Amino acid sequence: MIHFGKISEQEFLADYWQKKPLLIKQAIPNFISPVAPDELAGLSLEEEFESRLITGSTIDNQWSLTNGPFSEDTFSKLPEQDWTLLVQGVDRFVDEIYDLIKHFDFIPRWRFDDVMISYAAKGGSVGPHFDYYDVFLLQGSGRRRWHISSKHCELDNYLDDVPLRIMNTFEAEHVWDVEPGDVLYVPPKVAHHGVSLDDECTTLSFGYRAYSKQELFESIDQQSSDRNQYYQDPIWENQNTPALIPSSAINQAQKILNINTEEFACFVTQLDTLDVQLLQYFEVDEFDKNAHYQLHPSCKIAYLLEGETLKVFINGEQFDTQAFETQTMVQFCNNRTINADQYPELTIHLFKKNLVVIID
Numbered sequence: 001m002i003h004f005g006k007i008s009e010q011e012f013l014a015d016y017w018q019k020k021p022l023l024i025k026q027a028i029p030n031f032i033s034p035v036a037p038d039e040l041a042g043l044s045l046e047e048e049f050e051s052r053l054i055t056g057s058t059i060d061n062q063w064s065l066t067n068g069p070f071s072e073d074t075f076s077k078l079p080e081q082d083w084t085l086l087v088q089g090v091d092r093f094v095d096e097i098y099d100l101i102k103h104f105d106f107i108p109r110w111r112f113d114d115v116m117i118s119y120a121a122k123g124g125s126v127g128p129h130f131d132y133y134d135v136f137l138l139q140g141s142g143r144r145r146w147h148i149s150s151k152h153c154e155l156d157n158y159l160d161d162v163p164l165r166i167m168n169t170f171e172a173e174h175v176w177d178v179e180p181g182d183v184l185y186v187p188p189k190v191a192h193h194g195v196s197l198d199d200e201c202t203t204l205s206f207g208y209r210a211y212s213k214q215e216l217f218e219s220i221d222q223q224s225s226d227r228n229q230y231y232q233d234p235i236w237e238n239q240n241t242p243a244l245i246p247s248s249a250i251n252q253a254q255k256i257l258n259i260n261t262e263e264f265a266c267f268v269t270q271l272d273t274l275d276v277q278l279l280q281y282f283e284v285d286e287f288d289k290n291a292h293y294q295l296h297p298s299c300k301i302a303y304l305l306e307g308e309t310l311k312v313f314i315n316g317e318q319f320d321t322q323a324f325e326t327q328t329m330v331q332f333c334n335n336r337t338i339n340a341d342q343y344p345e346l347t348i349h350l351f352k353k354n355l356v357v358i359i360d
Helices: 009-015 037-043 072-076 095-104 213-219 247-256 261-268 273-281 326-335 344-352
Strands: 022-024 051-055 064-067 083-087 112-120 133-141 144-149 174-178 183-186 191-196 201-209 292-295 301-306 309-314 317-319 337-339 356-358
Touching: 022 174, 037 083, 037 112, 095 112, 095 201, 112 191, 144 183, 213 247, 213 261, 247 261, 261 301, 261 309, 261 317, 292 344, 301 326, 309 326, 326 337, 326 344, 337 344, 344 356
Parallel strands: none
Antiparallel strands: 022 183, 051 064, 051 083, 083 112, 112 201, 133 183, 133 201, 144 174, 144 191, 292 337, 292 356, 301 309, 309 317
16 A cells, blocks of 8 residues: 555545645555566567667757557667666556556546556666556656656647657656656646656556546547546545445436446456456466465456446446355455455356456
8 A cells, every 4th residue: 555654545536646746755655666678678578568778868858759569679779878668557467566556546446457567778768748548657676767747747848759749848847856756746737747756657547537528428439528527536535345335426427428337347447458368368277265365357247236236347247246255355356356265257258258367
């Protein structure tokens, strides 16, 4: 769990989440990244991972972007400094990274997207930019200097003829140095520019993507005249139920379009193409009646409580819960784990649908 220091978890949710950035020193004390820089480079050689190499700096704004997978020869030809390696979706494949998501379960898990890990040589960065994500930037090793700004975060403020979305005008309002265990929270439409201060810099990015009105309309085959409006989280109250979709979140969605609860729940648990492929091709061992299982890392799960009625949604579809106890289903949704010996019927049902994997 995150150590917020002088503020409480609820103060963070009320005063900072989707509002303003916050540096949390030693949010995870004594943290060391489970993935070392050379291991990250190894992952970027594999086709399963989406990876990118970025070289350049704001000194001359000469930037280059290369997409993976890479070869070992790629890294031997890199300059000594001013380059960054980015690998997306590491949580889908590395259990130790997947387990770190639990630190942030005060935010509903159905809002979570993925964990990206970056390694940067000294001076390496991806340039000043903003996006529509909430992101927790956990420093894994080495040191990085973050420049933060809420100014000039407009779509027309990007450099031309550059293969990256890098801001043309950037004025830092905060400059913060981070070390392993520090977490920087950056809300949507707040610009951030991180520069490595040494050759040991790895950063783990826990991203929570905001949904555009256009995406919501397309999901339910409707049309919208205002497609640049974004879903905004309510002030989160539920701290120990990361799979619950509370009524406050439904109300927020209904503010930007007329959508019913089931449609919204299906939408927020939809998988992207890569995750669908991962579920289609992962190999399943024989069922072990004594094993402990967890929801597959690529799966998305959420539930609705409407009075005494429970509705569960997995990967964009409603899950039939009639044969199972409500408390058992809620516990599985929030913990994402289940003991086959204790709950054999539900575990077998999930196993047959390729939704769970054995915990080693």
